[in-house]
Amino acid sequence: MSHDARAWVWDHSRSKGTARMILVLIADRCVDGRCIAYASVSALMKRANASRSAVRDSLDKLIASGELVWIEDRKGPRGERYYHLPDAARFLAEQATARDRNPARRSHL
Numbered sequence: 001m002s003h004d005a006r007a008w009v010w011d012h013s014r015s016k017g018t019a020r021m022i023l024v025l026i027a028d029r030c031v032d033g034r035c036i037a038y039a040s041v042s043a044l045m046k047r048a049n050a051s052r053s054a055v056r057d058s059l060d061k062l063i064a065s066g067e068l069v070w071i072e073d074r075k076g077p078r079g080e081r082y083y084h085l086p087d088a089a090r091f092l093a094e095q096a097t098a099r100d101r102n103p104a105r106r107s108h109l
Helices: 002-012 017-027 041-048 052-065 086-101 103-107
Strands: 036-039 069-075 081-084
Touching: 002 017, 002 086, 017 036, 017 041, 017 052, 036 041, 036 069, 041 052, 052 069
Parallel strands: none
Antiparallel strands: 036 081, 069 081
């Protein structure tokens, strides 16, 4: 499922630069169509090869844009923040609904 969330970022996200890379990295951790994943700032820094301030600024931009939502009441196994990609989740749900409505298309998948 991370492939679908990641593809949504590449094809539909309005984010740019480091923020886009951070969103891709979080999307890569999504395990289902709900597009929820956890990540630490340090892990994102390492994978994006970016500074702490660049990652934090990117997270702030993504949250301000609405493309990323911080789930405040949930923590990962080592205290990581959980994030939700609501636009990606909505898009994937709409895609699934469209496939369910069109059985001919489903047989080609």
